[in-house]
Amino acid sequence: MLMPQIASPLKRPADNPLQSAPIPDRADLQVAAETQFPRSQLGGSVSVAAQAISLDVTIVGGGMITFDLLLPSLYHLERTGVVRKIDICALNTAPLKALAENPEFQEAFPGQGFTPHPSFSVPADAQFPDLYKDVIAGMAPGNMVVVAMPDNLHYPVVKYALEHDQNVLCVKPLVLKYEQAAEIEKLALEKGRFVGVEYHKRFDRRSLVARRSYALGQFGAFVMGEAKLIEPYYYRHSNFQNWFTCDRTDPFTYIGCHYVDLVYFITGLKPVEVSLKGVKGRFPNGNEAFLWSHGRVTWENGALLSVINGLGYPNAAAGSNDQGMVLYCEGNDQTGLIFHDDHNRGVAYSYLQGIGPGGSKYNYVSPDFYRLVPWEGPGYKPIGYGYESVAGITHAIHRLESATAGLAAEAALAKRREMIQEVDAQGLIATPANSYINELVVEAARASILADAAPVRIKYSG
Numbered sequence: 001m002l003m004p005q006i007a008s009p010l011k012r013p014a015d016n017p018l019q020s021a022p023i024p025d026r027a028d029l030q031v032a033a034e035t036q037f038p039r040s041q042l043g044g045s046v047s048v049a050a051q052a053i054s055l056d057v058t059i060v061g062g063g064m065i066t067f068d069l070l071l072p073s074l075y076h077l078e079r080t081g082v083v084r085k086i087d088i089c090a091l092n093t094a095p096l097k098a099l100a101e102n103p104e105f106q107e108a109f110p111g112q113g114f115t116p117h118p119s120f121s122v123p124a125d126a127q128f129p130d131l132y133k134d135v136i137a138g139m140a141p142g143n144m145v146v147v148a149m150p151d152n153l154h155y156p157v158v159k160y161a162l163e164h165d166q167n168v169l170c171v172k173p174l175v176l177k178y179e180q181a182a183e184i185e186k187l188a189l190e191k192g193r194f195v196g197v198e199y200h201k202r203f204d205r206r207s208l209v210a211r212r213s214y215a216l217g218q219f220g221a222f223v224m225g226e227a228k229l230i231e232p233y234y235y236r237h238s239n240f241q242n243w244f245t246c247d248r249t250d251p252f253t254y255i256g257c258h259y260v261d262l263v264y265f266i267t268g269l270k271p272v273e274v275s276l277k278g279v280k281g282r283f284p285n286g287n288e289a290f291l292w293s294h295g296r297v298t299w300e301n302g303a304l305l306s307v308i309n310g311l312g313y314p315n316a317a318a319g320s321n322d323q324g325m326v327l328y329c330e331g332n333d334q335t336g337l338i339f340h341d342d343h344n345r346g347v348a349y350s351y352l353q354g355i356g357p358g359g360s361k362y363n364y365v366s367p368d369f370y371r372l373v374p375w376e377g378p379g380y381k382p383i384g385y386g387y388e389s390v391a392g393i394t395h396a397i398h399r400l401e402s403a404t405a406g407l408a409a410e411a412a413l414a415k416r417r418e419m420i421q422e423v424d425a426q427g428l429i430a431t432p433a434n435s436y437i438n439e440l441v442v443e444a445a446r447a448s449i450l451a452d453a454a455p456v457r458i459k460y461s462g
Helices: 064-079 093-100 103-108 131-137 151-163 178-191 205-215 233-237 251-267 385-404 409-426 436-449
Strands: 027-031 055-060 083-089 115-117 144-147 167-171 195-198 221-232 271-282 288-299 304-313 322-330 335-341 348-350 362-364 371-374 380-383 456-460
Touching: 055 064, 055 131, 055 385, 064 083, 064 093, 064 103, 064 380, 064 385, 083 131, 093 115, 103 380, 115 131, 131 151, 144 151, 151 167, 151 178, 167 385, 178 195, 178 409, 178 436, 195 385, 205 251, 205 335, 221 233, 221 251, 233 304, 251 271, 251 288, 251 304, 251 322, 251 436, 271 436, 288 436, 380 385, 385 409, 436 456
Parallel strands: 055 083, 055 144, 083 115, 144 167, 167 195, 221 304
Antiparallel strands: 027 456, 221 322, 271 288, 271 456, 288 304, 322 335, 348 362, 371 380
16 A cells, blocks of 8 residues: 655755666655765685584674674683674774673673684785675675674675675674665575574563553554753764765764664554754864754654754763653543653763763663673673674574474475564564665665755655
8 A cells, every 4th residue: 555645844846856766565765855976805704614513703894883782792602502603894803802802702602703804814905895795705605794893884794694695693784775685685585595684672571661662552553752861072083984974874874773673573564754964063073964953753643753863972971872762642532751861861970980881980780782791601792782683683594494494495484484584573673574674764864964954755565
């Protein structure tokens, strides 16, 4: 059926619409504005792993999310037997050495490590942008590639992994264009390989409770809401200044997508229009970027969501960032409310030294997303919905490969496809099939912000 279209108060030129190619039975974008869009040397050893029940994992990208969440999560899955070994590819050796020498990892995961690509013996100034291709090509089929690159680089890496018969865990957003997401969905199903998108807020217990309560009709229908996620100022002094530029991404695309996905996850409503305004600034290296953004997303029932994002939460402030969401709902002669304070989750510490995320002493400490804590085994284990999201996707891939390991090729392919579609239908883990609205919104948002906040309509067909 056709989704309703929300009329825009702005006049749209009809002579030069930007429109993506139509995809049957899914969606296309109609941009109502005049806009312009503008085999390598190996540094480490590569071995072909024999297929086993435990997964061989290759992480492509050694940056912040690998450090903060992915590697420690996979280390724990390694010692529980789900993962067999870990390889990490990066542009050069600097981030790899930082990961290997991190004292917290050594304390939490004694005796564990990874194979670096390039190897530590390679000169520090040598760069290997395509090294991941050689490492993935050396993997036995049916293992897992983790894509942890900047947003604009996800598509070629995910596609390359699928073409080489690997399952994929990709950090959000999957890609920046809907057609690319549809292509990945089709390729993954053809190969019978799983693609999971790491939208970890889906695994937050408060999100799961809200999803169930909304489905039971306990809130009414979502009608008006706002969400914000402001990352810390010190991001501006990180590697972000080399890739987070106006032509590639913006705060809404990078982190606002979390809350767009969450509203869809809780309510099941589809977005039909996006308008995004950006505020430009410059990184310390001089690169221009959208450092702040304000978005408005209109949903199929006419509901509105305001989304504020940026790279500017004070380093000296108590939280590692500022985030939260409020959704107002209409009921029968009454209203409902979903209020999530994701900034202060009820725990505050004042340290003797400035060991907080931005060097602060007094901090809101969230035990919910990711923490290393004592457990009954050696070192420490990761807890929180961030870990559970990584583990959930990895376990899904592990189950898929374990259930089909002894089957003939055709039977195994059919069974993997069946299991993939079951996960798609369940809707807990984000996949290309059940989270495609995020690519529609991201593509619309990028067109809008580059056209000075011109509204971009999403038209569903089928």
